[in-house]
Amino acid sequence: MDWRRFSFIALIIAVLFGTVVLIGMSTESPILIIGSMMATTIAVATPLTLGALSGVFCERSGVVNIGIEGMMLSAAFFGWLASIYMSSIFKFSLAPSLIVGLISAILAGGLFALLHAVLSITYKVDQIIGGTVINILAVGVTGFLNRQLFFDKNSIFGGQVPHAPGVLPVIHLPVKEVLEGLCGLFGSSPECIVTADAIGKVFDQKPIAIAAIVLVALSHYVLFNTRWGLRTRAVGEHPKAADTVGINVVWMRYANVVIGGMLAGLGGAYFTLESVPSFEPLMTNGRGFISLAAMIFGNWTPFGAWAASLVFGASQALQINLQFFRTSIPPEWAFFQNSYAVGQIPYILTMIILTGIIGKTTAPAADGTPYEK
Amino acid sequence: MQKKDIGTILKETLLAAKEAMLVPLLAVFTAIVIGGVVIAVVGGNPFAAYSGLFEGALGSTKALSETAVWATPYIFAGLAVALGFKGGLFHIGAEGQLALGAVASAWVGYALPDMLGVTIPMFIHLPLAIFAGLLFGLLWGAIPGALKAYTGAHEVINTIMMNYIALNIVSFLLNGPMKDKDPNNVIARTPEIALGARIPVIFEGLRIHWGFVLALLVAFLVWWLLWKTTLGFEIRSVGLNPDAAKYAGINVKRIMTLTLALSGMLAGLAGTIEVTALNYRHELGFSVGYGFDAIAIALLGKTHPFGVVVAAILFAAMRNGATRMQFLTQIPVDIISVIQALILLFVAADAIVRYIYRIRQSGDKVVLTRGWRG
């Protein structure tokens, strides 16, 4: 990652964090605010990170995938549906319901991705149109089933949305305790305790969020240090060359697209299994597209995409954390009271990044071109 | 080479028409069949559903009128996307452009007379309202167009972002300064527009209005623009081969910006229609889904203005009939979305339809878009 992009990311994050701190300073300790912002940022960036990773795998193998939004939406719906089925109809308890939901979400993402693969690779449909078809199909299917199953009195659920089992719990790593213990060694000053608390907050994350970070590192290793990654990248840069050394271009592309779909599925699971235990039509709200911008800005690398996702996550975290300080926003900051205005930030940020002012990026050379023998 | 006689020309045109329409027709047919299967699976009766659909869409004069009414914004939105396609640009911005165009027209419709303190006569008020819609649609299209032309930023993501930004703005306006302050109103919508800003209906008692005629006229204009003028030649050239277009002396960047601006204008016009002919106000959420619908309509109509008109009428018929279908059979209207998605699937992957029905591919495949590097 070159210094220009890195400094831009650092700048934006500093600005976003700084804004919250300045607004909330009168109510809370700055360090706690920062810790809380960091924690929220990491959590909220989860679907973006996973969406961006999905894009990285698909596009590195040469298939443009703008259907990530649809894959996430369908995963969110089917994961949620499965968990509700498990708990309401089969009377399972929370944990197995959620696990079944998780698996269903990942499978749903993979299945939609398989459709995208068939359209793009075998039928050589224009990939952007194919991705749009996925998105439209996802909206239609989830909308239809949502209405049919939960608002129709004749359905299994009797026209009511059953009580959702809940969401995945936070996994508490004893960071805060360890740091507090360290503080004790140096006199246990109140500032130290507060700092420990703040840092501890950052490490209290839910399973999908943690998985996302682990997957970033794993993806990097796979992409740049294994045979799979070498072949994937070859197929995305110069498929003919890969073909001439005996690599099955079609198989590599199919596999990577489905892997991408499963990653997007995990990202979709975040919405209904980790964030809120309910489904709203169109609840992904553009996150799939913002992931694409993160992927582009991260120059199609896992760590780059992650950094960009954190930036977008921070802009969303800004909006969330400002809620806490609603009542105490000083009059000069009234702009930030307007949630419409603040809500625009991620989208405007995306557009600025796409202009390439922050640095040009290079897509894999064969990205978007169907392979003809 | 001889000059062709009228008989040969007629035969060739019919053959070309059959060629062009065969796959879309079969796509629609296949999607309807699959839709029927889906209905059956969730416990409904496909035949009852489809007959309800048909009745609601075309079964009476009123139904026909309603179909035409709903077709009007679809025609404009479909033309918007089709024009973009011809220029090599794929955008999903119809939703935002439509919403902003609608809001602008609505403002002119209800706020301007109050501001000026007079009743504005129709021959001024209506064109003004329409112009406002055109202007804002044009603006909202020109921005991603210019960004694509001058920075290379892909228009798909940018138009989607612009949609969210537009919706945010409209949300803010409709829940705030532009909200209908009538005490019986709780939803986010503008007040009704003045009588002078409304497009008149064609027949008493039916909702079909002159905007429909305007839509047909505009479709013809778009066709004429693309194939009979130098600007259209330039747009199509840029769409097919920007390198050769550059060599031909065409200012590719300017044309790209112009294409999306014109496209935005058409989408803005769709929003104007909602305000001046359908609801006589703008309601939050009206524009949702128009972006994707417009794409489906444009592709189903093979990105040709006349095809777009036919496809738009088809989609309008389905939407219109769906309400009746739901009333009669309890099948949710969302099944239409599934069917429409399937139609789009089959049109986009026409190879699938060809394979199922054993039709041979003729003619060259035209590349519609080119990945991230445009």
Add this chain to the structure above:
Amino acid sequence: MAEEKKIVLEAKGITKQFPGVLANDHVDFDLREGEVHALLGENGAGKSTLMNILYGLYKSDSGEIKVNGEVMHLSSPKDAIHHGIGMVHQHFMLIPVFSVTENIMLGAETDHRAIQSDAALTRLDRKEVAKKVSQLSDQYGFKIDPEAIIGDLPVGVQQRVEIVKALYRKASILILDEPTAVLTPQEADDLFRIVRELKQRGVSIIFITHKLKEVLAVADRITVMRGGKVVGSAEPATTTEQQLATMMVGREVLLTVDKDEAKPTNEVLQVENLHVRDQRGLETVRGISFHVRAGEVLGIAGVQGNGQTELAEALTGLRAVESGKISLGEKDLTGKSPRAYTETGMAHIPEDRQKHGLILSYTIADNLILCDYYKLPFSKNYVLQQGAVDENARRLIQEYDVRTPSPYVSAGKLSGGNQQKVIVARELSRQVKLIIANQPTRGLDVGSIEYIHKEIIQMRDQGVAVLLISAELDEIMALSDRIAVMYRGEIVTTVEGGKVSREQLGLWMAGAHPEKI
């Protein structure tokens, strides 16, 4: 001759049909151990198709292939590689953003290990493979840095990487497809030396080319293909260029162009100290100055990649100019748009006809007005006048002998030669002062090549200035009145055509300085 060497590769009755063209028609071909067998034929003769079948990239419709006596079913390059067949393609199969090592290990990631692995997630051992690559390249005297990124390497070195790639996979049969297309004459000689060395080490080589001189220089046996069939064979010792050319084309071919003495007048194009950057921001035209006079052909000789592409683009307004001046007939056109150039009387036959020259989906008629659509009579007040367009199309198709059933066929359906004719018709039918012809006959059949050469000389005789840029030295030497040699973005020297030898030009093209000859 010594006892017959054994046959290592044999193809019998190979037939391959593509939509609309029978690429291979019952072709028989064999290769003996340790020989260099050249496959000669003009563009479109079916040579590459045959080789792609031997390498497993295509499947033949009928016929059989035997390697070392055993019948093989080659269904993918993996099979071919497994049987010791390696191929160096005309357009390199290298990934520009990968390093040399990564390119070589692609597909053979664990070959260097004692125990090979099929695991997808197996680790990449870049360092070990790099060591083996160095060893292998040292054996042949190649100087290849295993860590270098392919995109940064000159073309000649890239070709060596391709050869090492095949040798790394223990190829005993090597197919070279038009390997000298991108080399200077000196580099080509170098390649022949490598080929001879490979022969010594027992590698059998198939050498595909359309260049008569090469075939006589390097081959042990020659097989000639034409129109998908094998039409004859020969041995270098007992044949001549003329005989081979006749076999290649099927009729008597003029190997030289008939032309009168040039009568140049005033200067039409003046280029002063031109600097141009390429896509990546590197300066590829570094201070070029020259002029072209009316009634003469200035040929710019040079191997591809020395800045010719960017020069042509700058001279036609397609690329921005860093610094310097371009004047066309007294007008300063530096940095102006392509339209300014065409309106001042410039015609351009582009290097990549499908990219810059034509819109393939448009009809021939529309392509013929591509540069003039906005002018009378083709449009009036921004409205296209179809009648005038049609009339123009009919006239030009006749005049320039474009083979097509109607003007409304889309250009993409035409053969390469006819596509080029459409471009030539469009460009030369204008009022032109200057023609820039960039690789005008690349990929064309002999008939089209002759036609275009004739047109160029005709234009010259009518007083037009012609700038010819070509990587085919024969073409430059046949057509040019003056020759400028371009190397690494600079003009090395300019000489009178006809007064300089191939060898001299070749040396200059490789970067030697004029004084040193």
